[in-house]
Structures are given as C-alpha cells and as structure tokens.
Amino acid sequence: MKNHYCSINLNSLELSVKLGWPQDERLKEQIIRLDVVIRFLKPPKACQSDDLEDTHCYDALIEIIKQFVAARKFRLLEHLGSQIYTLIKKELSDNAEARVKITKKPAILNLTDGVTFCYGDFA
Secondary structure, eight states: OOOOOEEEEEEEEEEEEEEOSSHHHHTSOEEEEEEEEEEESSOOTHHHHOOGGGSOOHHHHHHHHHHHHHTOEESOHHHHHHHHHHHHHHHSOTTEEEEEEEEEOOSOTTOOSOEEEEEESOO
C-alpha cells in the first residue's frame, strides 16, 4: 500500500518572547512568528478513525510551546529554534518528524521582512 504525504502545519503562531543578544533587548518581549510542520512517515490512524487519540493535538502542542517560551529568555534565534524543535519532538510519536521556522523583525534599517531561522528533520 502506498503511503501518502501527511502533515499538520502550524502557520504563523505569534509568540511573545524575551529574545535578543544584549541583555536590555531581552527585558522587553517581542513578537516572533513560529511555523511548525509535523510530517507523518505514514498516515496517522486518525485518517480512518476520526479520533483525536490517534493523532497529535495541535492545540495541546501550541499550549506547551507557549508555556515553554513564556518561562525563559533566549539570546539567539538559533537557540530558540533548536529548543522549540526539541520540545516538539518529545511530544511526537516515532511516526512523525518536525521542522520549525522562526521569524523575528529586528530593528535593522531596510530589513523589511525580518530574519528567519529553520531547524528540523527535513528541508
């Protein structure tokens, strides 16, 4: 039987994060945008069962991410990305891979669309 491509995508989750290299930048929260792709290696049972227990609850995952970033300060976007990836991977079954993409808009002249960092199991 052929496996179909299956994923759950969290698109543009806005999070308030204490992030920045200088300490004074971390004193004030800034909004980042988080995109997460959870890719299933084979279709989850929920495709047939229509049961939440047979997949990953994205609402619960979002709440875990929110609590995680609210309780910490981060100096680098790269560290934040790897930490969120590790957190997500702990919540997933062996049937799933993950990729996170974080975008922030630093106060840099002429940088109109911000800076993005990606981290995960696939491109």
